Amino acid sequence: MSELQDSLVELIRRASAEIPSDVNDAIIQSLENEKKGTIAESALKIIERNIELAKRKSQPICQDTGSIIFYIECPVGYDQITFEETARKAVTLATKKGYLRQNSVDSISGKNDGTNVGPGAPIVHFHQHRSPELKVSLMLKGGGCENVGAQYSLPHEKLKAGRDLDGCRKVILDAVLQAQGKGCGPGILGVCIGGDRATGYEYSKQQFLRRIPDRNKMPELDELEQDILKTANELGIGPMGFGGKTTLLGVKICAANRLPASYFVSISYMCWAFRRQGFVLNGESAIERWLY
Amino acid sequence: MIHLTYPFTKDQVLALKVGDEVAISGIIFTGRDAVHKYLHDGGELPPGVNLKEGIIYHCGPVVLKDEQGNWKVTAAGPTTSIREEPYQGDVIKKFNLRGVIGKGGMGDRTSAACKEFGCVYLHSVGGAAQVLAECVKKVRNVYLLEEFGSPEAIWELEVENFPAFVTMDAHGNSLHKEVLSISSEQLAKHI
Ligand code: SF4
Numbered sequence: 001m002s003e004l005q006d007s008l009v010e011l012i013r014r015a016s017a018e019i020p021s022d023v024n025d026a027i028i029q030s031l032e033n034e035k036k037g038t039i040a041e042s043a044l045k046i047i048e049r050n051i052e053l054a055k056r057k058s059q060p061i062c063q064d065t066g067s068i069i070f071y072i073e074c075p076v077g078y079d080q081i082t083f084e085e086t087a088r089k090a091v092t093l094a095t096k097k098g099y100l101r102q103n104s105v106d107s108i109s110g111k112n113d114g115t116n117v118g119p120g121a122p123i124v125h126f127h128q129h130r131s132p133e134l135k136v137s138l139m140l141k142g143g144g145c146e147n148v149g150a151q152y153s154l155p156h157e158k159l160k161a162g163r164d165l166d167g168c169r170k171v172i173l174d175a176v177l178q179a180q181g182k183g184c185g186p187g188i189l190g191v192c193i194g195g196d197r198a199t200g201y202e203y204s205k206q207q208f209l210r211r212i213p214d215r216n217k218m219p220e221l222d223e224l225e226q227d228i229l230k231t232a233n234e235l236g237i238g239p240m241g242f243g244g245k246t247t248l249l250g251v252k253i254c255a256a257n258r259l260p261a262s263y264f265v266s267i268s269y270m271c272w273a274f275r276r277q278g279f280v281l282n283g284e285s286a287i288e289r290w291l292y
Numbered sequence: 293m294i295h296l297t298y299p300f301t302k303d304q305v306l307a308l309k310v311g312d313e314v315a316i317s318g319i320i321f322t323g324r325d326a327v328h329k330y331l332h333d334g335g336e337l338p339p340g341v342n343l344k345e346g347i348i349y350h351c352g353p354v355v356l357k358d359e360q361g362n363w364k365v366t367a368a369g370p371t372t373s374i375r376e377e378p379y380q381g382d383v384i385k386k387f388n389l390r391g392v393i394g395k396g397g398m399g400d401r402t403s404a405a406c407k408e409f410g411c412v413y414l415h416s417v418g419g420a421a422q423v424l425a426e427c428v429k430k431v432r433n434v435y436l437l438e439e440f441g442s443p444e445a446i447w448e449l450e451v452e453n454f455p456a457f458v459t460m461d462a463h464g465n466s467l468h469k470e471v472l473s474i475s476s477e478q479l480a481k482h483i
Binding site: 042046057063098173231240 | 311313352353354356366367368369372374395396397415417418419420421422423426455457459467468470471472474475476478479482483
């Protein structure tokens with residue numbers, strides 16, 4: 001077994017069992033803000049205890065260990081084929097060890113072979129950079145929250161949403177309303193304005209690589225992020241949709257160029273069990289530092 | 293916090309209202325998509341499964357066998373309930389269920405059956421796989437394992453102080469409907 005494979009198995013274990021500190025901080029903050037004695041507060045307390053227990057027992061935070069999505073930044077000339085093969089082996093092994101549930105189903109036959117490996121699983125995105133570093137990030141994204149994601153095409157007549165930032169705001173807030181508590185809120189939104197139907201969702205998910213306190217460098221988008229976060233938390237949906245003050249923990253928005261004829265707003269919802277981790281490798285295979 | 297202990301009587305259930313926090317102890321049975329479709333389509337309950345005055349839990353637990361050959365639940369969070377909406381009302385009526393545990397809430401047909409037959413919907417915390425697994429003290433039995441596979445089988449679990457929240461009561465009230473209407477009104481003010 002290669003050292004890279006070992007490192008990837010450890011990455012999966014950590015991602016599955018340990019909530020990143022920025023998410024943990026946001027959950028604790030929301031618990032403090034919530035009205036005492038409400039069921040929203042009780043739900044957040046259970047969430048807090050669950051996070052602590054999963055870490056201590058080194059067990060999955062949530063049993064739906066989700067879609068396994070790798071993002072790799074690699075030096076020019078890096079052997080991507082070998083990496084992908086190693087990643088598939090690491091996923092199979094991590095599943096055997098119980099860090100991942102047997103969670104991948106053949107869409108035609110309905111069979112689950114128990115390995116979590118198959119066409120399109122795991123998902124691996126490569127991106128080259130002019131640095132000798134190998135940076136690997138991993139996100140585990142559950143099904144309940146994926147199901148409440150939405151893509152709007154503007155203009156949207158029913159919501160009176162035009163092709164501008166105000167229109168974007170309307171459809172994003174509509175997505176929050178439609179999701180209610182069904183995505184295991186309090187959640188985090190990743191949004192892409194523009195792109196095509198595929199890249200829109202793709203970039204919306206990549207927004208989850210940003211830390212929760214991170215602010216957008218584009219002033220217009222920063223303003224929109226803050227506004228949506230504030231407004232969503234005034235809707236009273238609350239944790240699990242029980243009513244309450246925290247509906248969202250964060251909002252992350254990016255923009256991509258679009259065709260003159262299209263204007264998509266793609267929204268991904270991440271549940272409170274926000275599992276992401278990553279590392280930078282020193283040389284080819286040993287972990288130099290953790291990213292989150 | 294209201295303690296509910298198996299068997300769950302009609303009086304106990306009628307006394308519950310939306311917003312109550314409960315701790316469930318005793319026997320509960322898991323059942324999700326395959327089980328609901330099977331029961332709805334006229335399938336017989338396997339001998340040993342008694343849903344009368346019982347609770348069904350929408351959950352596909354992760355269950356492992358230890359060295360002594362005993363089943364052990366390692367993760368036991370709820371799955372999305374609304375998928376059982378076409379079947380639930382019927383199952384409540386046919387088997388005299390007193391409670392359904394799940395997440396995300398259910399629709400009008402289930403709500404009507406809860407009112408008519410004295411049943412409640414109990415929302416457990418989605419994603420809280422570890423906390424909820426700790427409440428499972430014992431796996432008493434498993435049914436239809438061969439037929440449906442592990443997550444879809446009926447697991448008979450003994451739980452202690454399993455936390456859940458009444459979000460649909462036996463009087464026709466639904467927290468989900470309430471929150472949807474309040475949040476829709478709020479949103480209209482902000483747009
Ligand atoms: S939405 Fe997230 S927390 Fe809820 S069940 Fe799915 S993975 Fe778990």
